[in-house]
Amino acid sequence: MKRLILLAALACGTASVALAQQPIDATFGKGVHVIAQDSSFSLKFNYRVQSLMETDLPVVVSPVDGASSIGEVSTNWLIRRSRLKFSGFAYNPRLKYKIELGLSNRDHGGEVPQANNTSNLILDAFIRYKLVGNLEVWLGQTKLPGNRERVISSQNLQFVDRSLVNSRFNLDRDMGVQLRNSWTIGSVVTRQALSISQGEGRNRTADNPGGLEYTGRLEVLPMGVFTSKGDYFGSDLKREPAPKLSVALTYDYNDRAGRERGAGGSYVPDTALNSLSTVLADFMFKYRGLSIAGEFASKQAVGNRLMVDNAFVSNYYTGTGINLQAGYLFESNYECALRYTAIQPEIASRRDLQEMYTLGFSKYISGHSLKVQSDFSYLLQTDESNSATSPASSATYLFRFQVEVAF
Numbered sequence: 001m002k003r004l005i006l007l008a009a010l011a012c013g014t015a016s017v018a019l020a021q022q023p024i025d026a027t028f029g030k031g032v033h034v035i036a037q038d039s040s041f042s043l044k045f046n047y048r049v050q051s052l053m054e055t056d057l058p059v060v061v062s063p064v065d066g067a068s069s070i071g072e073v074s075t076n077w078l079i080r081r082s083r084l085k086f087s088g089f090a091y092n093p094r095l096k097y098k099i100e101l102g103l104s105n106r107d108h109g110g111e112v113p114q115a116n117n118t119s120n121l122i123l124d125a126f127i128r129y130k131l132v133g134n135l136e137v138w139l140g141q142t143k144l145p146g147n148r149e150r151v152i153s154s155q156n157l158q159f160v161d162r163s164l165v166n167s168r169f170n171l172d173r174d175m176g177v178q179l180r181n182s183w184t185i186g187s188v189v190t191r192q193a194l195s196i197s198q199g200e201g202r203n204r205t206a207d208n209p210g211g212l213e214y215t216g217r218l219e220v221l222p223m224g225v226f227t228s229k230g231d232y233f234g235s236d237l238k239r240e241p242a243p244k245l246s247v248a249l250t251y252d253y254n255d256r257a258g259r260e261r262g263a264g265g266s267y268v269p270d271t272a273l274n275s276l277s278t279v280l281a282d283f284m285f286k287y288r289g290l291s292i293a294g295e296f297a298s299k300q301a302v303g304n305r306l307m308v309d310n311a312f313v314s315n316y317y318t319g320t321g322i323n324l325q326a327g328y329l330f331e332s333n334y335e336c337a338l339r340y341t342a343i344q345p346e347i348a349s350r351r352d353l354q355e356m357y358t359l360g361f362s363k364y365i366s367g368h369s370l371k372v373q374s375d376f377s378y379l380l381q382t383d384e385s386n387s388a389t390s391p392a393s394s395a396t397y398l399f400r401f402q403v404e405v406a407f
Helices: 002-021 164-169 227-232
Strands: 032-035 042-061 068-070 074-090 092-102 122-132 135-143 173-185 188-197 213-221 244-257 274-287 290-302 319-329 334-345 353-366 370-383 392-406
Touching: 074 122, 122 173, 164 290, 164 319, 164 334, 227 244, 227 274, 319 353
Parallel strands: none
Antiparallel strands: 032 042, 042 068, 042 074, 042 392, 074 092, 092 122, 122 135, 135 173, 173 188, 188 213, 213 244, 244 274, 274 290, 290 319, 319 334, 334 353, 353 370, 370 392
16 A cells, blocks of 8 residues: 555656646546657546445345345445546657556455455556557557447446446456557448457466467447547437447457456466357447447357366356446436346356346536436346256345546
């Protein structure tokens, strides 16, 4: 923690010196931006915080008469996310960088030997260089070109947080190299991304026991680009005057993945590694305040899971999931949104089938930079692994309330 405080102090001190010598270019929600007098570098500094209250209300079924009631209610208040971000160009405007640090306990908790038993502080740390035309090369640690919901910043979500499909099947961040490009054919815009990464998730310091991870993504925008990159933030805040659609497909192969969800989840013993094959498909549609989005995910393990004494040694999270959501933004900048999520794990993995229905309400005071969000969900979980004739089920009501401030 002392190192973290020192790092933040140095960063703020550096920014203060720069600001003292240069005019401030700052707008609420867009960060503080300075450029060196000789134009040799630029620095943009952003900070954001999410304060979250979450209440769980479990449904209890009486074994006597089958009547349902609400069980013991639990409420949790926490700083869901607290992020520092630095970005700009270095030496040449074609060479850009981004550094993002996660400061909350949820952001950097979970010390493990594979990460040198230290806080998982660094989220992004990479450079990107424009080679020719629209072709760029990215090098370092950042999000893989996976499902849209994961790539969308957690600042710019339509609901309080991402769906269960994302938490179970996303590709997350990793260390490696990416190629990004875009082509326009008439009014149709296409984007391509290829990635080769370590396949073990962010901030790993131990040797990689498996192989590499290979990711490819293709996006097609048949009606042209969205206003202000609106295909990568939730809600139709720009109230698209003409219909806009983006559809995308991602394929990922993680050779001998070291963790149960590929780049996330519990670590798997080096002697029990399986490869993971993942297909992700998603779309985003916006028009005059209406936004509709959907995602499909399928993750499969290549080979059999290793079991000892009828217990898994390598229990990878595999199966399929679907997420559909839609919202309408009123002229008052209040939004009502609905979401349906279904997770169908492989029965062999001994994990629960899940369905979640969510109703969300948001008030955008200054876009996604200052907003109040709440949602109410019904989560149904079914254990189909132990009893094929009478699977066990449980249900929970969840209420969440969150305030986001970003500058």
